[in-house]
Amino acid sequence: MPNSNYSRRGFLRSTVGLAGLTLPTILKLQSQAIASAPKAKSCIVIYTWGGMSHYESFDPKPDAPSDIRGEFKAIPTATPGIQYCEHLPLLAKHSDKLAIVRSLHHNQGAHQGGMYISLTGHQPVGIKAGKRTNWPSLTAMISRFQEARSGTPRAIRMPYSMYDNGGLMAGDDGGWLGYDYDPVLIRTPAGTPYRGVTRYNDLELKLKLNTERERVASRRALLRDLEQKVSIGSPQASGIHENYDQLDHFHKMAVDMLLDSPVREAYDLEQEDPRIRDMYSDHVCGQTLLLSRRLVEAGVPVVQALCSAGDLAGGSGDNWDTHRDHFPKMKDRLLPVFDRAVSALLTDLEMRGMLDETLVVFLTDFGRTPKINGNGGRDHHPGVYSMVLAGGGIPGGQVYGSSDSSGISPGSNACTPADFHATVYKAMGIDHHAELHDQLDRPFQICDGEPLPIF
Amino acid sequence: MSCRALLLVPLFMASAVVFAADSEQVEAVRKIGGQVRPAAGADGAWKVEFQLTGRSLTDAGLAQVAALEKIVRLNLRDTKVTSAGLVHIKGLTSLNRLHLERTAVDDSGTENLAGLVNLEYLNLYNTKITDKTLVHLAGLKKLEQLYLWQTGVTDEGVSRLEKALPGCRIVRGIDLSKIVAIPKPPPRPSEDLKWIALTDDAKPPRSVTGSGTEITFTNNSGIKVKIYWVEYGGGLRLYGELAPGGKRVQNTFSQASWLVTDEKEKPLGYFRTGLKLGKAVIPKI
Numbered sequence: 001m002p003n004s005n006y007s008r009r010g011f012l013r014s015t016v017g018l019a020g021l022t023l024p025t026i027l028k029l030q031s032q033a034i035a036s037a038p039k040a041k042s043c044i045v046i047y048t049w050g051g052m053s054h055y056e057s058f059d060p061k062p063d064a065p066s067d068i069r070g071e072f073k074a075i076p077t078a079t080p081g082i083q084y085c086e087h088l089p090l091l092a093k094h095s096d097k098l099a100i101v102r103s104l105h106h107n108q109g110a111h112q113g114g115m116y117i118s119l120t121g122h123q124p125v126g127i128k129a130g131k132r133t134n135w136p137s138l139t140a141m142i143s144r145f146q147e148a149r150s151g152t153p154r155a156i157r158m159p160y161s162m163y164d165n166g167g168l169m170a171g172d173d174g175g176w177l178g179y180d181y182d183p184v185l186i187r188t189p190a191g192t193p194y195r196g197v198t199r200y201n202d203l204e205l206k207l208k209l210n211t212e213r214e215r216v217a218s219r220r221a222l223l224r225d226l227e228q229k230v231s232i233g234s235p236q237a238s239g240i241h242e243n244y245d246q247l248d249h250f251h252k253m254a255v256d257m258l259l260d261s262p263v264r265e266a267y268d269l270e271q272e273d274p275r276i277r278d279m280y281s282d283h284v285c286g287q288t289l290l291l292s293r294r295l296v297e298a299g300v301p302v303v304q305a306l307c308s309a310g311d312l313a314g315g316s317g318d319n320w321d322t323h324r325d326h327f328p329k330m331k332d333r334l335l336p337v338f339d340r341a342v343s344a345l346l347t348d349l350e351m352r353g354m355l356d357e358t359l360v361v362f363l364t365d366f367g368r369t370p371k372i373n374g375n376g377g378r379d380h381h382p383g384v385y386s387m388v389l390a391g392g393g394i395p396g397g398q399v400y401g402s403s404d405s406s407g408i409s410p411g412s413n414a415c416t417p418a419d420f421h422a423t424v425y426k427a428m429g430i431d432h433h434a435e436l437h438d439q440l441d442r443p444f445q446i447c448d449g450e451p452l453p454i455f
Numbered sequence: 456m457s458c459r460a461l462l463l464v465p466l467f468m469a470s471a472v473v474f475a476a477d478s479e480q481v482e483a484v485r486k487i488g489g490q491v492r493p494a495a496g497a498d499g500a501w502k503v504e505f506q507l508t509g510r511s512l513t514d515a516g517l518a519q520v521a522a523l524e525k526i527v528r529l530n531l532r533d534t535k536v537t538s539a540g541l542v543h544i545k546g547l548t549s550l551n552r553l554h555l556e557r558t559a560v561d562d563s564g565t566e567n568l569a570g571l572v573n574l575e576y577l578n579l580y581n582t583k584i585t586d587k588t589l590v591h592l593a594g595l596k597k598l599e600q601l602y603l604w605q606t607g608v609t610d611e612g613v614s615r616l617e618k619a620l621p622g623c624r625i626v627r628g629i630d631l632s633k634i635v636a637i638p639k640p641p642p643r644p645s646e647d648l649k650w651i652a653l654t655d656d657a658k659p660p661r662s663v664t665g666s667g668t669e670i671t672f673t674n675n676s677g678i679k680v681k682i683y684w685v686e687y688g689g690g691l692r693l694y695g696e697l698a699p700g701g702k703r704v705q706n707t708f709s710q711a712s713w714l715v716t717d718e719k720e721k722p723l724g725y726f727r728t729g730l731k732l733g734k735a736v737i738p739k740i
Contacts, residue, residue, distance in 0.1 A: 149507075262507050278636035279629075299507045340637070351628030353556065353578040353602035 038429025039393025040359035042296045042303075045139050046289070046342065049162050049308035050321030051114060051385075053368035053378055054407060056085045056330050058100045058386040061407050068370045068406050070378075071327045079397040087335035090343035096397045097346055097355070099389045099454050103401025103410040106366070106382045106417055111164050111312060111321070114365035114382055116171035121421035121447055129168040132439065136175035138361070138421055139183050139304040141446060145430045146301035151261030155183035155302045156295055158288045160310035176438035183304055190269050190277075191287035194309035194318035266298035267291070279344045286341035293348050296358055307338060320364065323377040346390060359392025359427050370406050384410050387420055392427050393455060400454050418449030426451040480522045487516045494527045500549060501525060506532035514540030521547060530554040532578075538564030545570060552576040556602065562587040574598055580628070581605040586612025593619035604628025645732040652724040653714075659725035661689045665709030670726065670733040672703045676740045678717060685712035685725070697737075707733075 055061060060074035060083055074083040077095035084092045091098070108114045108124065116124040120135035127134050136144070143155035162169040174181030269277065269287060272294070280286030285307045292303040308319040318337075322329050342362075349355040367385030368378030384403040390396060401413035422432040425447060432447040481491050481501070488509025494500040503526050505512045512520075512534040520529070521543040529547065532554045541564040544550070551573050561583035568577070569591040577598060579588070585607035592598065598620055603613070604627055613625055648670070653659065662685050674680055674697040682703065683691040691714060697703055707713070707728050714725045715737055726735040 152507075273631065275631040275634045279631075279634045281637050282639070347629060351602070351604040351626055352580060353554070353576070353600065353626070356576075356600065 038427060039357060040391070040427045040429070041357040042301055042354075043139075043142050043359045043361060043392070043424070043428060044289075044292045044296060044345070045302070045304040045361045045363060047119070047162075047304060047306050047308075048320045048338070048362070048364040049115070049306055049310075050111070050312055050319035051365040051368060051380055052320045053322065053326070053330065054102070054384070054386040054403065055368065055370075055378070056326075056335065057088065058084055058098075058388060059102045059367075059403055059407060060085050061405070064370075064406050067372060070372065072331070082397070082399055085335070087331055088339045090339045091346075094343055094346045094390075094396075097350070097390045098396050099394050100386055100399045101388065101401055101415065101420060101452065101454075102386045102399055102403050103384065103413050103415050104387055104417060104420060105384045105410050105414060108366070108382055109380050111365055111380075112169055112171075114380065115162060115169055118363050118365055118387075118417050120171045120175070121418045121449065124170070127170040129170045130173075131170065132176055132178070134170045134173070134175040136177045136181060137172050137183070137304070138363070138424060139302050140174040140177055140181045142302045142424070142428055142430065143183065144177055144181055144436070145428070145434075149299060152263055152299050153184040154181070154300075155304070156300050157183040157185050157304035158291060158306065159186075159188035159284055160306060161185060162306065163311040163313075165313055166311065176444070177436070178439055183302070186267070188284050188288045188291055189267065190282075191284035192282055193284050262298040263295065263300060266294035266300075269294075276348065279347070281337065281340045281344070283337050283341065285337045286344060289341045289345045290348075293345060293352075293354070297352075297354065307341070322368065323373070323379055324375040326368070326372070326377040349391060355391040357392065359394065359424065360390040361424055362388035362390075367407070370408050381408075383408055387417075389423065389427070389454070394427055395455055398454060400452050415452060416449055418447055419452055420449070422447045422449040422451045423454065427455065478523075480519070483519050484523060487512060487519065489520060491523075499525055500527045502528040504528075504530040505534050506530045506554065510534050512536060514543070517543045520544075525549050528552040531558055533557050536560070538562070541565060541567040547571065548573060550574055551597075554578045555582060556580040558582060560584065566591050568592065569594055571595065572597065576600045578602040579606055583607060585609075586615075589613065589616045592616060596620070598623045601625045602628075643732050645734055646729060648726040648728065648733040648735045650724050650726065650736065650738055653722040655722075657722070658689075659685050659712040659714050659722075660727070661685055662687055662708070662711040665711065665728075666730060668707060668709050668728055668730060668732060670705050670707050670711075670713060670728055670735050672697055672701075672705065672713075672715075672735045672737065674699055674701045674737045676715075676723070676737045678740060680723065680737060681716045681718065681720065683714040683716065685714055 055070055056072055060072070061069050062074040062083070073086040075086045075089065075092055077084055077092040079095040082095055082100070084095070106114070106117045108117050113124045116127060119137045121138065122135040139155050139157060146154050148154055157172070162172055173183070265271065269291060272290065277287070277290060280290040288305045288307070292305050295303050312319050312321045318333050320334060345360070346355065349358050364385065364387065366380055366382040369381045373379055384407060401415055402411040403409065404411040425432040432449065432451065434446050435443050436446055437443055484491050484503060488505060488511065490504045490508055492502045494502045501523050503520060503523065510533045512531065514537055517536055517540040524547070526547050527549050529544065529550060529552070537559040538561050541560065545567040548571060550571050553571065553574060553576070556578040557580070560579070562585055565584060565588040572595060574595050575597050577592070577600070580602045581604070583606070586609055589608060589612045592601070593616060599622065601623055603625060608627070613627065617625060664687065672682060677699050679699060680697050682694050682697060684694055684707070686692055694705065695703060709728050709730045711728045712725050713728070713735065715723050717723060723740060726733065
């Protein structure tokens with residue numbers, strides 16, 4: 001079906017569009033835009049920063065030689081014929097909800113490149129953190145197609161940004177969509193932190209602070225005052241205008257959320273049943289995923305949870321970049337937390353009747369090398385890896401594609417991050433060939449891949 | 456006003472204006488907090504939601520909503536609707552998705568759901584309904600998803616309904632009392648770090664990469680101090696100031712050097728971290 005619905009919708013959002021159309025025409029276009037209703041209305045992106053081993057998660061190789069197979073066993077899941085790693089016993093019970101893609105591959109062997117291609121679906125070309133020519137993240141791009149409501153950010157990400165040795169990564173923001181589409185970074189207000197470095201930065205919102213209504217209202221007045229003062233000053237003054245633009249967006253969002261929105265209520269984890277909090281586990285990973293559910297419930301269309309310490313920092317701290325001591329790290333710290341938290345999310349969404357309309361997307365940088373290295377670790381391996389979809393109308397209990405018998409290359413149905421993104425867009429009712437314009441009005445097709453035939 | 460703010464509103468405003476011209480009923484529903492949107496595919500059908508912006512909706516308000524007639528999707532989650540209001544939605548036979556979860560709905564009045572024959576999705580979680588309500592649902596042959604977590608239904612009642620509706624997925628959720636919290640790990644061992652005083656020209660050793668740990672500074676020096684991390688190359692990176700009596704918990708690695716200076720950046724001394732959580736008490740100067 002030729003689909004220009006969303007560029008139409010984008011057109012409607014511009015003031016030029018409004019002036020040029022009569023109101024009944026707008027209504028007609030609007031109902032055409034939703035002519036084929038997607039099942040998924042919201043999306044939760046779970047990112048395992050550092051590169052989660054495909055062997056020790058969703059693509060175990062029990063029949064491979066021991067130097068490839070590794071120390072862990074494969075276990076049966078609720079779906080006959082599908083096996084996971086033995087340290088995902090809770091997720092194995094949810095296999096009827098998961099669609100595993102085992103044949104992803106790309107050509108980026110470093111974290112920045114692997115993360116960029118996995119999160120944006122595009123090759124990293126001339127990228128740098130903060131540059132407005134970078135591609136938007138999947139989270140930002142999905143949010144671009146959502147209706148904005150007062151006090152409800154289109155996209156939120158938690159609990160911190162992705163860093164590698166102190167360097168902020170490119171590809172985790174709105175890119176050329178502009179500041180308004182940067183997912184709002186908020187801090188998870190509870191949970192035992194990942195060991196090691198957890199870098200917060202100044203742009204994150206701490207909604208718990210100063211939430212007294214009168215104070216917020218007076219800040220709003222202050223903001224207006226500031227706005228006027230800045231508009232009197234010279235916009236050309238050495239980049240001040242651009243910085244202010246960003247500040248303005250985040251401040252407005254914060255103030256709106258604090259005053260008016262169910263989002264504020266959702267952020268208060270103290271209001272959640274303590275048994276539910278235990279189900280997710282008292283770990284920042286679990287509490288972040290719990291918060292993701294609460295935010296989706298409060299009407300936030302897309303939420304991204306970073307399930308890893310914020311900074312890879314040379315392999316220290318709890319992250320998936322397991323060059324050293326891979327097996328003890330995975331067994332003792334990474335997999336149990338992930339297994340419990342993600343299973344809790346699936347259980348929780350399901351029993352509240354939310355899973356059918358909430359698409360859960362698992363992303364990571366790349367897989368890990370077949371051979372165990374001299375430090376008992378596995379290194380970066382973009383040659384083949386697994387990513388997963390659940391809910392949102394995607395039938396679970398299936399595996400698409402395969403890696404070869406040693407997990408080195410795709411064995412069948414090789415596919416790319418772009419194909420995976422196209423699948424996500426299709427599930428969200430977004431035309432993956434939709435054309436958008438960047439801030440210089442250059443046209444871009446949002447995705448170069450094709451949806452996988454999994455639904 | 457910036458044009459950014461304007462960009463966000465036109466679609467919503469335009470819809471509101473058109474809806475008002477089209478239908479007074481739509482306007483009335485909007486006034487009581489409902490979000491009304493045209494439904495996909497079905498001509499003149501509506502999707503109506505109250506769970507985010509219209510939680511004060513009462514049974515009386517529900518009567519106004521029902522005036523829209525052709526509603527395919529109705530979300531009343533977290534509203535003040537009760538069983539007494541269900542009589543108003545009795546005639547909404549186009550409904551295929553109905554959310555009544557987290558309302559005061561109980562068994563009285565749920566007989567009004569029996570005629571909603573196009574329902575594919577019904578959510579009753581966290582309501583007071585019991586098996587008596589399930590009896591009224593047995594004729595909803597199109598029902599595919601039914602949510603009954605945190606209700607008073609029993610195994611027998613559910614199994615009777617399963618026989619009547621073999622194509623329906625009935626979700627009862629988990630028993631929260633069976634959740635076992637993960638026991639907290641024992642606290643990591645800690646140690647007192649040695650204060651190594653510096654004379655004017657001495658320098659602290661460079662940090663060397665190690666494993667993740669934590670250092671807790673307590674300033675007993677009686678003066679305000681500055682805290683620097685000694686970089687791997689030997690440079691100094693300021694991490695913060697500490698008032699007299701102040702405390703600061705800092706993520707760090709083992710084999711790191713942390714330099715303490717006075718306000719004028721005169722080195723006073725340093726700590727060297729180990730694998731255990733470090734207690735770093737800055738002594739009286």
